[in-house]
Amino acid sequence: MKKKLLQGSLKKLLVFFGFVFLLLMGEGSSFAEEVRGVTNDTIKIGIIIDQTGPAAFVGIPYTEAVRNYFRYVNEQGGISGRKVSVLVEDDRYTIPGSIAAFKKLMYKDSALALMFLGGTGQAMALFSQVEKEKVPVMVGSLAEKMVNPFRRYIFNPGASYEDQIKVIFDYVMTDLRAKNPRIAVVYPDLEFGKTNMVAARATSHSYGIKLAGEIVVGLAALDTTSQVLQMKKTGADYVILVEDVGSAISILRDSRKFGFTPQFIGFYYACDEAVLRGARKAAEGYVAAHTLSSWYDDTPGMAKLREITLKYKPGSEKPYRNKFYTQGWQNGMILAEGMKRAGKDLNNDTFVTALETLKNFDTGGLSAPVTYTSTNHKAGNESKFYKGDLDKEVLIPFTGWRRPLK
Structure with a gap:
């Protein structure tokens, strides 16, 4: 009798621990699914940039380039099996506009990372929120104060x-x-x-x-x-x-x-x-x-940029796209490389750590080579005339x- 009671208790105990194990596994799976901006098949990247204000001459070509670049990436199978979704918010080159755009991309759209972040003043106004939310950002402003003093989640793409x-x-x-x-x-x-x-x-x-x-x-x-x-x-x-x-x-x-x-x-x-x-x-x-090359420059990276762009928009070579188109493409290349290196376990912190492994990353001549470290998020200091x-x-x-x- 005692033996039967003992066996019954043991079975109940095993069932209990099995239930707890499944519960914990479920919580782990749920956590993985709740990584901001990353699902099993999608990565969300947000852009905060002027589309209708005084800096739209920057924002419009930059946005076109980012969209075209990640369209190409997605057509090649995406990044670790995930497609990149590009979300654009118009800040009209204003600080209130940038703050509103940041809130939408973070709290409504749940983007993994952000690009541009408006101008110098707009970016500075958002730094405290960037640090609070631990969101990786590729800034548009090249002011030295973007990366000096060092900020873990802020990266710049070239010479200040x-x-x-x-x-x-x-x-x-x-x-x-x-x-x-x-x-x-x-x-x-x-x-x-x-x-x-x-x-x-x-x-x-x-x-x-x-x-x-x-x-x-x-x-x-x-x-x-x-x-x-x-x-x-x-x-x-x-x-x-x-x-x-x-x-x-x-x-x-x-x-x-x-x-x-x-x-x-x-x-x-x-x-x-x-x-x-x-x-x-x-x-x-x-x-x-x-800090960047022109549309018509004779470099491998620019040749590929032209080929892909004109594939999507045939007959649109002239007037030549300006260097802000190059900037959007080069910024996209850098972020894509970081996401690839982070692999399947992509999240905000693995993304940052992966970007910090870039050393003399070759953009094919779109810019000088790009290097980041765990203490320096400035890509380089080179320009040309x-x-x-x-x-x-x-x-x-x-x-x-x-x-x-x-």
């Missing part, structure tokens, strides 16, 4: 704005061998512009020269007469345009009208073929610096990738 300012000064002082140059900087009164003015002052000081002028011109300015006359008064022989395409065109046109003929050097956003098309003869001699060909309306590279000398 400060690096690019330094390279421009290196070009004037070393390549052109300018003696006591009078350098003026034109910039918008935004976080992006102020960041670069700080860098310009510091770099000029390192070369023992004082800036000839600091002139404020807003984005998409149509009339820059007063600012051009102000520049002319400074006697500047070099003018760095820390501006968007529209303002750069206005400055070049108005300068020609008033006989002001310094060497204009476009910075990042002004390194665009649209400046040549819009300014025409006023862009004669125009040079510019950028372009000169305008007005007849062909293209920007031709005339240097290789360059690091700052100082």
Whole structure:
């Protein structure tokens, strides 16, 4: 009798532990399914970028490139068997717009990672939420403060704005061998512009020269007469345009009208073929610096970019897509590589750890090689120079990738 009771109790105990085991297994499975932005067959990536505001000239081509790149990835089988879903939110280049977009992508759409995060000011306004939610971000702003001090979940895709300012000064002082140059900087009164003015002052000081002028011109300015006359008064022989395409065109046109003929050097956003098309003869001699290659450049990565893009949109080669299209494609390449390396166990932290294993990652010449470590999320510090060909309306590279000398 006692033996039967003991056997019955043992059976009940085994059933109980079996039930607990299944329960725990179920909870583990449920947890795996609840990884933000990742399911058995889908990975959600969000983009916060201007589509309808003053920076739409950046946002529209960037978004097109990201969508095309991940469309291609999905057609090749996706990443570890999962298809990538790209979700886009228009922040209209405003801080409130970026905050609203972040909330939607995090709390409604549950994205694994984010791209761009608006401009410099918008990104800075979101940093505390990024850290709280532990969301990996590939920022659009290249300000040094995006990655310095180090932030675990923030990555940048190339040389910082400060690096690019330094390279421009290196070009004037070393390549052109300018003696006591009078350098003026034109910039918008935004976080992006102020960041670069700080860098310009510091770099000029390192070369023992004082800036000839600091002139404020807003984005998409149509009339820059007063600012051009102000520049002319400074006697500047070099003018760095820390501006968007529209303002750069206005400055070049108005300068020609008033006989002001310094060497204009476009910075990042002004390194665009649209400046040549819009300014025409006023862009004669125009040079510019950028961290990315142009649509028509002869590199393996750009050849593949063109092939895939034109497969999806035949006959759309001209007007050439600008470098913000290249930026979206290159950013997508970097994130895709990180997700591949994370494998099936993809989540926000394995994604970050995987990205930190990239060393001299080859983008096929879209940019300089990309390297991240567990203490440095800045992809590199290299830029190159372009000169305008007005007849062909293209920007031709005339240097290789360059690091700052100082």
